[in-house]
Amino acid sequence: MGRLRTLLIGLALATTTVVPALAQGVMRDRLVIISSNSADTVARMLGASFTERFEGVREPTRRALPTSGALDLFCAGIGPQTPDIAVVVRRMARSMVETCDGNGVRDIVEMRIGLSAVLLAVRRGEGAPNLTSRQVWEGLAAERIADEEFVPNRRALWSEVAPALPRMEIRVLAPHLGTGTNGLFEDMILEGGCRDVKQVRLLFEASYRRGKCVTLRDDGRVQRVAELDVPAALLASPPGTIGVISYDQLQASGGNLVALSLDGVLPTQASIYAQEFVATRTVYLYAKRQHTRLREGIGVVRGIREFLDEATSEAAAGPGGYLSVTGLVPLPPADRAAQRRTAERLTLMSR
Template structure:
């Protein structure tokens, strides 16, 4: 028997449940992974504490693990390349994960990339819908996608068969691409507009699934997509702007609706496939997990996510100054988020 403070005893070899970890644990988006690991390295250098453990599981996978419970067996942080859904927030609450702190850390864009030596393409969102949706609306009916090559979809597109490498269903990048490209393209057609207005759930069921004979899941490894594009003429890749910026010696981004992806076009929203990046923190773990408050303070600091912060060098597009200041205030006060509207 082991005697503990307060007269509590434990059998030898039995540890207290949920003993606090001596390191921070973050899991989630592959897009935010390089940003989180950079902050982790800086945090460890500044504080002398253990570098936080950062896992790339995809946004959906990270949030699911984050929402599975409170205590040292579950992540302190979920990183995400989209906002937490209401269904995920409710799943968290059902497992006792409440008082979640939401922090928007910056912006990213989703790019449709080609080999650097390939032509400069301009994809409309309607062409992305017609080329990549599992079913398309034709003659008033939703039919299995009949298009096998890009020229069948429209002029000025790649000459070969439809072959796009992108992230899996667990990825926030894929979720955002479906919303910003596929759904937006579908809504160029009155029939889809009417369906969404009448029944949004059915609209998503009809429009959202990606085809399996032209979209190839490449896992959470964006490096694998880069290598494929350089070796496969005519192939396209879908991933985050920050990764494109790191690999501009090998690949380039196509225009979407006539706008090329850039820091300026993503931050001002003129590039159609722009999105926000998020961090979610368990308030219940702050003050329990060693270094959690300090790590998150570093993440929202001027040095990291400010206009001239070191994450900008990694490809993060910073928030406007007022939003950055609000972010720091949210973290300082540990203000929980409201339940998402959708």
């Protein structure tokens, strides 16, 4: 509770430019957006495009947290000291809806922006291992398990991870830390691969467990590359190198890159739509209709409806939209149209 209070105070201090706005019937002069770490790039790009598209709006204030922390902050209450919008990669659980309701956050708009998928790829024509999430973590983590202890990971070949894997050198190109694709890689593949490891589960602090899952080796086996440059770097890398890329980057490669199956499922548009591919998540947007400016001219902030329109526009979330560089896979056409209607009408969530 103390941490939540600190975050709320911090948001209030970050949005104190309210005097000019009060004269116009609102309590704050800009949107406050909270996002999960994995959806931070999506929130940032939406905020930038929203600011450019609508004349006279101020750039939204943003804060990124783990998904549970982002939703806790969103549900903490209503009023200018609390966020207007949350962008996360997990649907709000019923228990969180009840928390929102108990804190007075009752008029919630829920929308799906698209699907996020991150995958492993190699150059066309190269042999490559079909890996499990657990094997990816065991090959790339800074530490491995030996005799019930964590020791430095010195494996050089995939066959050292599992005898059935080929005798190929472990070489991986991953996006820089803090990027959307890397966030998904950490959350859905690395954490997915290590969360059930006994020695990791026994660690008391959740933050320490995550560190064991997502801290990668620094001996040259994993190289960090700018997110948009991973495909080109992969094409120029030694044979057998694996790249961490988005589904959109795979499509843009013109067939020069080929995706690997992960946990027995090949990433295709069909398997991503069906969420059968393990490294797939839906990106959700939640907004407080109670914060919108009412007909009487009174409210917390302007721009919520316009931000939702931007988030569901074809320019953002459609095929080839600017959010595709974050790894976002567009929803099917009928689903995109339904989300646009929700944005236009500010339709409330019902469970």
